[in-house]
Amino acid sequence: MIAIVDYGVGNLRSVERACLQVGAEARVIASPQELGPAQGVILPGVGAFGDGMACLRAAGWVPALEGWAAAGKPLLGICLGMQLLFEESEEMGRHAGLGLLPGRVVRFGSGVKVPHVGWNQVRPLRAHPLLSGVPAGAYAYFVHSYYVVPADPTDVLAVTDYGEPFASVVGRGCILGLQFHPEKSQEVGLRMLANFAAIAAQA
Secondary structure: OEEEEOOOOOOHHHHHHHHHHOOOOEEEEOOHHHHOOOOEEEEOOOOOHHHHHHHHHHOOHHHHHHHHHHOOOOEEEEOHHHHHOEEEEOOOOOEEOOOOEEEEEEEOOOOOOOOEEEEEEEEEOOOOHHHOOOOOOEEEEEEEOEEEEEOOHHHEEEEEEEOEEEEEEEEEOOEEEEOOOHHHOHHHHHHHHHHHHHHHHHO
8 A cells, every 4th residue: 555644734635636546556644643554645735835844744654754764664655745854954044854855945046936837858867767668858847946956966767857857756665756747747647647656566
């Protein structure tokens, strides 16, 4: 079962429906106590970084997610959920993240329209099970004003160009992230969700 974390922000039901569409058993859960039967966890999210972290703390999710990752169990962050995996963000001040991956979240520069909204290409940098069956240059749907800058370049699985290349897919061990919305990215997004379900089943 794939557990989709409900911490008050995110397109929970659309992510759940997309998982079910690819044949993955998925369920939205509202508390860490419901993690028991899960093989993988999806951390979705929309909105501001600081608010997202505050909601995670208030609902008791921070130690649960830290423990999940420390145990080597698959965790997929989507959009804001991916950004929360990192150490800190500069969005509306300085905010500490989960710190499961080293790096920070920064705002797009003045040379591009912010937010970055719409379809854009995802360019894989190396092979990874999350990207299996995803063609180079496939389009995915983005909605964000900030992007992650991983401290370790080897954590970047794919990039997208928007003014300059930024990390659109990240991964280290069991911890994975997609900056775009797979549930809105049609076949490409569904393929990645199916790949994550397979990763979780094999973990």
